[in-house]
Amino acid sequence: MAVYTDVAEGELGAFLKHYPVGDLLSYKGIAEGTENSNFLLHTSSGSYILTLYEKRVERADLPFFLGLMGHLAYKGVSCPLPVTAHDGSVIGTLAGRPAVIITFLEGLSLRRPTATHCAEVGKALAQLHLAGADFSMTRPNALAIDGWRKLWDAARDRADEVEPGLAAEVDADFADFERNWPKDLPQGIIHADLFPDNVFFLGEKLSGLIDFYFACDDLYAYDVATCLNAWCFEKDFSFNLTKGKALLAGYK
Template identity: 40%
Template structure:
């Protein structure tokens, strides 16, 4: 999350009071981190009680694309999956316009991120990811993952001039490998549906139930958030994206066997992988690594101006891709 379009309390106070049943807006704070949208914590007061929400102004996604993301969150929330639920105004709309750009307000989930997860956290994430996939199986809307193969093929020529010869060769070769994989019968046979596609550690919250926030063994899953890279995609891709971030070894590139086992066993206890998915696991791990290497190269070398924006180092996913090619 980041801030490209600054918002002050005075910009929204009248709007909140007029269009919503959430009380009076009392504070708004920009959220640091991320790279796509402008995000803010929004506090309101109603009947003497403070309420917390997240306000997002969409910087790249269009008003035509956005209903998919908001409706999948509403669908999942209504099925009991812990995700932010979009807030409707008096007219029942969940997509608005603010400062000439699309905007939405969603509920704020409880908890905090665990950026150094234990096997226990990976188990909780794996179980809920499988439940989320099954809960979204009857979601009526479809929209392709906008950061999948067509976007890779469009973006790679833009970042290649910034890379050295070895990096250019690695990027070209892996893109060709993935293009062949995506065109294969094995890939077509993989089950698909609504997917998060960006379930990194900082997009999951845990609600500490122990005596202190450091008592991780008492954590409960607070929920998944930031669905604005979601799409209709292979569920195995969603699982691979998650594994590549949650199950890193101490060297920050290889997979840690214990955390990976916890994630996969918990997922498969809810939704066992098909034989086609098991056979495609290695290539899908590479696809997930390639997707984020390309996007981080793009954000690093072709950045946009923003308040509170810090681009991620693309070398991290270059190293992960090199590691996954050895599997």
């Protein structure tokens, strides 16, 4: 469940008066997601998503994430737009959490994507990379080698409880990563989390990208590799070559 912080109706109604979204008609928590508390709002002017940022998301990173969404939307990428309050601010405070209202995108996330869907993902990823090329803000990738190392160091002492010899195996993998990680590949703004639950479709047509809260500066290949792993492997862990080729063909 992705509602970690509850919001009372009266508190939410007062919060919404600071935004040009009309009166609250109804709201409900959204189960999908793992990082923040999300609510679907229905107001007299339409539907919106309310996000309350929990502890893992740093408030200092929010201008990057929200600014990027606005920049990409301006460049033609279909993604949500933050709603600006009457006083010109974007980030508010609700229930003791940083809070943002964003526009609502129609569509469904897919559990069984086809090669056609994968081609659409490749096309959207290329569009995102091109559109982000002149975005002025920067943010390092918290889940590159340094970030993985921190996670591994926190878990290493118990790794052999999962499987004897696992600690030594992962240590060797890290040594290989650090020795051979590419440094001269094209890079720029990446999504870094473009899994199927962050992509919406209407039929076979991609309708939008969401959840930019891992976005950062890194190798474009990082994004491509993430998508190949997330979209092109079947439930029996076999790689679907047709889907992989379709995704790469779309990314051009």
